[in-house]
Amino acid sequence: MSAHCMLTGRQPGFGKTISHSHRRSSRRFDPNVQRKRYWLASEGRHVRLTLSTKGIRTVDSIGIEAAVARIRARGVRV
Numbered sequence: 001m002s003a004h005c006m007l008t009g010r011q012p013g014f015g016k017t018i019s020h021s022h023r024r025s026s027r028r029f030d031p032n033v034q035r036k037r038y039w040l041a042s043e044g045r046h047v048r049l050t051l052s053t054k055g056i057r058t059v060d061s062i063g064i065e066a067a068v069a070r071i072r073a074r075g076v077r078v
Contacts, residue, residue, distance in 0.1 A: 003030045005052035006071050006078075007059070038064045047078050 004011045013029040031052045040047050042065060049071070051059065059067045068078055 002050065003028075003033055004050070005031060005033060005055045006050050006074075006076050007055035007067055008052055009074070010052045010054070040064060040068060049078070 010031040010033075012031065015027060015029060016024040017027045018024055033050055033052055034056065035048060035050055036056060036059075037046050037048045038059070039045075047064075047068065049055075049059075049067075055067075071078055
């Protein structure tokens with residue numbers, strides 16, 4: 001599963017892990033991404049979205065219709 005949010009665009013961040021001896025090695029900070037299924041009433045079907053937890057809260061506040069409109073405005077196929 002790709003670690004980016006379809007609505008907010010959150011992606012992995014990159015940094016370093018520092019051990020006790022202070023040796024540094026690369027690591028990824030992945031966003032908390034979930035796959036959610038929503039009923040899209042205007043099209044009469046379910047849509048499955050890959051959303052971060054902030055994206056899920058955004059859908060809860062603005063509604064699925066407005067969220068899908070934002071996702072399509074970014075050029076992502078739903």
